[in-house]
Each structure stands twice: as C-alpha cells, then as structure tokens.
Amino acid sequence: MIMSACWPLQMPPCQKAVLVSLADNANDQGVCWPSVASVSERVCLSDRSVQRSIAWLIAEGYLKVSDRPGRSTVYQILFPKKSVLAAGVPAPTPDCVSPPPPTDSHPRPTVTPDCVSPHPRPTVTPPPTVGHPTPDTQSPRTVIEPKGNRKGTAIGEGARAPALDLSPLPAITPRVWSDYLLHRKRKRAPLTQTALDNLAAELHLAVAGGWTADAALAEAMQFGWTGFRFDWLLRAADRGGSAPGAGQRGRRETPAQERRQSFMAGMADLAHGREASNAARSSSTEFVDAG
Structure with missing residues (x-):
C-alpha cells in the first residue's frame, strides 16, 4: 500500500528517490527509521542531498519526523489529500496513519489486515539446501592400504633395521x-x-x-x-x-x-x-x- 501510493506522486527526482527508499523500509503503517547513510547508499546521493530531500518532504507534508534521543530518527510517510486524490489512490485509513511508537531499533514484521493489503505477497519457499549426505553406518568403507615395494614390505617399514647380534662372530677389527x-x-x-x-x-x-x-x-x-x-x-x-x-x-x-x-x-x-x-x-x- 505504501509503496504503491508513492509511485504516482509527482516531485523532483532526488526527493522521489528518497521517498521510495523510505517506503521500501517502512512497515504497513508507513513507519521506518533508517540512517541517512543507508538511504544515501541506496539512492546514490550524498548525505547532504539526502538531508535536503528529507527537509523538502517534511515541508511538503510527505514525512513526519520523531526524534528519539540517543537513537535513530523515526520517519512516518504521510500522503497529503491533494497529492493522493490527484494520483487517484485512496488515502489510507486513520488507524494505519497513527501507529503505536516503535520500541525496537528495527521494525518487526506485522500481520497486514486484509482491508489494507488487498494483494498479499506470495510466500516464497526457500530452495532446499543441498549438502553431502551422511554415509550410512552399515555401508562399506573404503580403506586405503599402505603401498608395498618390490620386496613386499610396506613403505616406511625397514627404514630402521634392527640391531644385529655380533656375538657369534670371531674377533674382527x-x-x-x-x-x-x-x-x-x-x-x-x-x-x-x-x-x-x-x-x-x-x-x-x-x-x-x-x-x-x-x-x-x-x-x-x-x-x-x-x-x-x-x-x-x-x-x-x-x-x-x-x-x-x-x-x-x-x-x-x-x-x-x-x-x-x-x-x-x-x-x-x-x-x-x-x-x-x-x-x-x-x-x-x-x-x-x-x-
């Protein structure tokens, strides 16, 4: 509802881009609280341009700002009657315009009423995770035997020959x-x-x-x-x-x-x-x- 109401609005490109970015972050009541840096990164504008665009949207009645000391600024997207009627989009109900104040730093997903969201988004099932199956404990295992040399002994064996008993020998220098x-x-x-x-x-x-x-x-x-x-x-x-x-x-x-x-x-x-x-x-x- 919020995003679809923003597209028909006629305004300068920078202000339109900032408004669409805020609407994309907003919940169904039009409330969001992104930082200026994140909005600037999304719309490819400088922080100063984003701040000027937000000031213009507030002056024109498209935004309402609520400051929270020590936390991010809360934005609420509004639609003046003249712009909404001119675009041919019905104005949102008062219940949707006056939501309860947020308590978390990030919006939580809420259940959208059927009257506000006539076209619910289809649920997308994530693709199954393909991993290596765990081998069965009863399945045969491949055992790599040590390689043998031409003498028939395993490689590494015989590297240190056992000491010989020299006692049977006669006297030898x-x-x-x-x-x-x-x-x-x-x-x-x-x-x-x-x-x-x-x-x-x-x-x-x-x-x-x-x-x-x-x-x-x-x-x-x-x-x-x-x-x-x-x-x-x-x-x-x-x-x-x-x-x-x-x-x-x-x-x-x-x-x-x-x-x-x-x-x-x-x-x-x-x-x-x-x-x-x-x-x-x-x-x-x-x-x-x-x-």
Whole structure:
C-alpha cells in the first residue's frame, strides 16, 4: 500500500528517490527509521542531498519526523489529500496513519489486515539446501592400504633395521667389518641375522684352519663374493689365489700344509653335509697319523 501510493506522486527526482527508499523500509503503517547513510547508499546521493530531500518532504507534508534521543530518527510517510486524490489512490485509513511508537531499533514484521493489503505477497519457499549426505553406518568403507615395494614390505617399514647380534662372530677389527658391510651394501645384499650366523660359522672354520677372520673377509672382498664359505677359500687357495694364514699369493706350500688344507676342506664338506672326496679322506688319514 505504501509503496504503491508513492509511485504516482509527482516531485523532483532526488526527493522521489528518497521517498521510495523510505517506503521500501517502512512497515504497513508507513513507519521506518533508517540512517541517512543507508538511504544515501541506496539512492546514490550524498548525505547532504539526502538531508535536503528529507527537509523538502517534511515541508511538503510527505514525512513526519520523531526524534528519539540517543537513537535513530523515526520517519512516518504521510500522503497529503491533494497529492493522493490527484494520483487517484485512496488515502489510507486513520488507524494505519497513527501507529503505536516503535520500541525496537528495527521494525518487526506485522500481520497486514486484509482491508489494507488487498494483494498479499506470495510466500516464497526457500530452495532446499543441498549438502553431502551422511554415509550410512552399515555401508562399506573404503580403506586405503599402505603401498608395498618390490620386496613386499610396506613403505616406511625397514627404514630402521634392527640391531644385529655380533656375538657369534670371531674377533674382527672394526675397519675390516665396516669395509665388509660396505661391500655387501654395494652389492645390494644387506646383512641379516641369519646371514650373519652362517657367516660366523664359516669364519670359525677358517680360524680353525689357520686363517684370521680379517684375512678371510679380505679375501672374500677381493674375489667379490657376497657371502663367504670356507671351502670357497680353500678352492681359491688351491688355484694359487692365496695362502692360508697371512692372505699372501704365490707362495709354494709344503706337503704338510697341503695335507692340512685338504683335511680342512674335508671337514668343511662334512660340516655342510657333503661327502668328502677320496683325496680329502686319504689326506685326513695321513694328517691324523702324522699328528
């Protein structure tokens, strides 16, 4: 009713814009209390122009102002009889023109009587809020398993290998042991506890055969062996690769040393579950008789 009564009025553009803005903020009784700054922002005018337009509307009888100390100014839109009759719009009833004074800083929506508002605004249903549905507790869940590498272990596992038990090993200098670990690392054969136990057993056979553990590991690294077995060392010594004890090459062995080496080779074969050769058995017999 208030907005529809404002459109036919004839007045300067600035005053008309301010009046329409106030009517848009007003309730069904034509009461509103917007600030000058908010009206200025809506009609694209300066604060001074809005204030002059409000003064003109008051002087012409279109507005009634009520000051509230410490609060915003209350405006009530009025329609002079001459302007309303000239526009062909019926004047509002006295009950609608004299509303009770507002008690809040913002107008509350009130129920519009049917006699005042013959064309009620249609109720607009807000669109439904579309959100992500909550998964059912019974629905299967996707579980991301840790990725595995080519060795079959999960990524992150094995980053810190467990400490090895070095007690089965014979006496080895730290430098030789560090070189041997680096040698296996270059061959991508990390030393496990099982491999260490087998290495310790073979090194004890080498020590029993007159080698030192340092010399045996040095020969293994020299020949490029990833593992180590005492019979490999004996075969290499038979081919002239090294001599027992000092790790030297090119020394001619005495018959006693040859019998001792053949005896140790037979012992290594028996330790690995292989049958000793005839030469090894005869050499071992001779070695025992000589002892």
